Amino acid sequence: DQQVKQNSPSLSVQEGRISILNCDYTNSMFDYFLWYKKYPAEGPTFLISISSIKDKNEDGRFTVFLNKSAKHLSLHIVPSQPGDSAVYFCAASVGGSQGNLIFGKGTKLSVKP
Amino acid sequence: DAGVIQSPRHEVTEMGQEVTLRCKPISGHDYLFWYRQTMMRGLELLIYFNNNVPIDDSGMPEDRFSAKMPNASFSTLKIQPSEPRDSAVYFCASTSDSMNTEAFFGQGTRLTVV
Numbered sequence: 001d002q003q004v005k006q007n008s009p010s011l012s013v014q015e016g017r018i019s020i021l022n023c024d025y026t027n028s029m030f031d032y033f034l035w036y037k038k039y040p041a042e043g044p045t046f047l048i049s050i051s052s053i054k055d056k057n058e059d060g061r062f063t064v065f066l067n068k069s070a071k072h073l074s075l076h077i078v079p080s081q082p083g084d085s086a087v088y089f090c091a092a093s094v095g096g097s098q099g100n101l102i103f104g105k106g107t108k109l110s111v112k113p
Numbered sequence: 114d115a116g117v118i119q120s121p122r123h124e125v126t127e128m129g130q131e132v133t134l135r136c137k138p139i140s141g142h143d144y145l146f147w148y149r150q151t152m153m154r155g156l157e158l159l160i161y162f163n164n165n166v167p168i169d170d171s172g173m174p175e176d177r178f179s180a181k182m183p184n185a186s187f188s189t190l191k192i193q194p195s196e197p198r199d200s201a202v203y204f205c206a207s208t209s210d211s212m213n214t215e216a217f218f219g220q221g222t223r224l225t226v227v
Contacts, residue, residue, distance in 0.1 A: 034215060036215075036218075041220070041221075042220055042221075043117070043204050043206070043218030043219050043220050043221050044156070044204070044218045045218065046215035046216070046217070049215060089155075089156060100158075100169075101146075101158065101216065102158075103148075103155055103156035103157075103158075104155060105154075105155030105156075106155055106156075
């Protein structure tokens with residue numbers, strides 16, 4: 001049973017518009033959430049994270065929102081750029097521990113010029 | 114630091130052969146992880162080490178898979194014998210012993226078993 005779900009395998013957005021990537025989780029013990037970005041033939045790279053004590057974290061064009069009651073988080077990219085085209089993985093863990101970091105299957109974002 | 118270094122980048126082997134994947138974590142990192150990425154299952158954690166000691170290997174799919182970390186700067190993931198269903202991209206990642214810190218991934222090894 002998947003504890004972290006990214007139900008949209010792909011998303012296509014026009015350059016300059018907002019990209020919204022969604023992630024749902026089932027384990028209420030998760031208290032630390034991360035987004036990773038992955039380009040082809042490269043390893044995932046950390047993008048942004050959020051602790052469960054917050055409901056929003058912003059870093060430049062990237063904002064992550066956390067809705068604990070709905071067990072849902074989302075990543076907003078504004079404005080989207082062609083260089084943002086990549087696969088985005090949502091991940092979650094308990095106690096901030098990396099040892100049990102659980103990943104979703106990823107969403108492939110395509111930003112069209 | 115050069116980041117997490119994995120070798121080889123690509124490996125093609127015949128079914129039944131032994132395969133060894135290698136990883137050099139970032140210097141000073143206490144945790145090392147091995148992940149496998151497939152289309153069907155996404156990124157799965159196979160095993161992780163803390164201070165060179167295996168902590169959780171429940172993700173290792175079968176006894177054909179084994180991992181070692183003889184010292185703080187080197188780890189191997191071995192598959193013996195390899196099977197076509199082992200074909201995947203294998204990632205190594207490392208992080209420091211601090212709460213709420215992200216893991217840094219290597220570039221991965223693309224394994225093809227024919």
